[in-house]
Amino acid sequence: MLTVRGVSASGYRSLRSIRFPVDVLSVFIGANGVGKTNLYRALELLQSAAAGTLTRDLAMEGGMDSALWAGKRKLGDKACITLSAELFDPEGGSVPLTYEVEIGLVQQYVTDQGHRVAMGAAFVQEAQIKREALLQSTGRRPVTLLDRVGAKGFARGLDGRKQELAAGLLATETALSALKDAAAFPELDLVRRTLLGWRFHHDFRTDKDSALRRPCLAVTTPTLSSDAGDLAAVFATLAHIRQDTADLEDAVADAFPGARLVIPEPDRFARFGIIFPDYPKRVFEAAELSDGTLRYLALAGALLAYRLPPFIALNEPETSLHPDLIEPLARMIAKASERTQVWLVTHSERLADALGREHHSRCHRVVKRDGATWIDGLKLFGAFEDED
Structure with missing residues (x-):
């Protein structure tokens, strides 16, 4: 490419x-x-x-x-x-x-x-x-x-x-x-x-009827689709085909200290959930996660997938994210730019500054x-x- x-x-x-x-x-x-x-x-x-x-x-x-x-x-x-x-x-x-x-x-x-x-x-x-x-x-x-x-x-x-x-x-x-x-x-x-x-990611749907909140077909999926509807399959591909989720686990721990992403072996469908430190025996499935948490995981799927596209464009990726997630997001974007081109537009001065620190990239106004x-x-x- x-x-x-x-x-x-x-x-x-x-x-x-x-x-x-x-x-x-x-x-x-x-x-x-x-x-x-x-x-x-x-x-x-x-x-x-x-x-x-x-x-x-x-x-x-x-x-x-x-x-x-x-x-x-x-x-x-x-x-x-x-x-x-x-x-x-x-x-x-x-x-x-x-x-x-x-x-x-x-x-x-x-x-x-x-x-x-x-x-x-x-x-x-x-x-x-x-x-x-x-x-x-x-x-x-x-x-x-x-x-x-x-x-x-x-x-x-x-x-x-x-x-x-x-x-x-x-x-x-x-x-x-x-x-x-x-x-x-x-x-x-x-x-x-x-x-x-090329992949374009913007405005991930996180409402109750969103595809992100439902299991998806268990098909080997090395690259996230633009709407992130196959996110569970992307995670399952990393966990059970590539058998390497180190970067993904680091990104989750960076954003949610003490939390752990759970990716069960798929049957006909692929699923995922998170265990939070306050509830160590409880898996919160995708349908239960907050909009911001789910959006962050979708960005993780886009930026840390098994095979990245030749070019990723992000439109205001900070939307709906808690301010504490901006620095972890910047680190994910910088990590992805080691494997592909990343192009993004943002409102967030904090995200732009964080990317400057993580990647030494210049932000254009x-x-x-x-x-x-x-x-x-x-x-x-x-x-x-x-x-x-």
């Missing part, structure tokens, strides 16, 4: 135009309303491009009218959203790759009866893929591996020859999701698998500048001041 080196987004909500580097551990802090969540959502939309759900996901968040940059535009600026990710192999197995996708409004014409009709294979108010590209940096001139404008374009095969895109590619489909021949297009396949492997989301210390060319 590839590592993320940088991300850029323009025309999306409060992201007028921004490009920022991504580190092993990237921490962003800011007040409400400055656009931290839009940075997070831009990453999710890049994954949607790989999954083939980009236009559907934009429709679910209100459509292009809601998603487009709402501020002032210069004369000639296009009403479109552009997202890109710079990816590389930290072990030097492949040269850097940059994937970019541009989403815009459907072109329309008006009939003699005054009806608006979409041009191309899309509905009138539906987002449309305007352009896609995959570039490979060779040190000289970048090699174009994918170039798509509208429905036309080409992908460069393993032999270096250009192959025209299939005529059946819809205006709402990304070529990244449609071209699935790994043998013919290995770089496209690598980028797609990398993006699909998200601000609003002339109505647009920006990051303090970020230069226009996409590097931070102390990284020149």
Whole structure:
């Protein structure tokens, strides 16, 4: 899998135009309303491009009218959203790759009866893929591996020859999701698998009907799902397949001194519970745990699983946690960053400070500048001041 080196987004909500580097551990802090969540959502939309759900996901968040940059535009600026990710192999197995996708409004014409009709294979108010590209940096001139404008374009095969895109590619489909021949297009396949492997964790449900509070099917589960509904299976995989729960036990003891996580041998279902020191003979099962305790355990499953995804994004992970859990959470995040990339946005100065101590990582402050989301210390060319 590839590592993320940088991300850029323009025309999306409060992201007028921004490009920022991504580190092993990237921490962003800011007040409400400055656009931290839009940075997070831009990453999710890049994954949607790989999954083939980009236009559907934009429709679910209100459509292009809601998603487009709402501020002032210069004369000639296009009403479109552009997202890109710079990816590389930290072990030097492949040269850097940059994937970019541009989403815009459907072109329309008006009939003699005054009806608006979409041009191309899309509905009138539906987002449309305007352009896609995959570039490979060779040190000289970048090699174009994918170039798509509208429905036309080409992908460069393993032999270096250009192959025209299939005529059946819809205006709402990304070529990244449609071209699935790994043998013919290995770089496209690598980028797609990398993006699909990303995990996004936010707003874990902990209400009484939450999947977190119920047993789950006992299936070997090395990586936690985004909604954490398979948390019990992740714990059971660590305990009974890998047979190594040292980091998990340390994280529980760090957060709840004297407590012990109980992970019974699964039958058809996997379960877990906690024994607290005040009640040494009583196992409190998931359905009985407090919201904060359960949320902390879900974060432990995300950050300490048997196999971590290539990239983990956390949106305000401190939500619903007792202040005493902030430092243990920071230690878990720092531990996970030894095995994968971790990217998070937070309101919590305490969490940001704790991460600075545990990992010596710099926290970047998200601000609003002339109505647009920006990051303090970020230069226009996409590097931070102390990284020149």
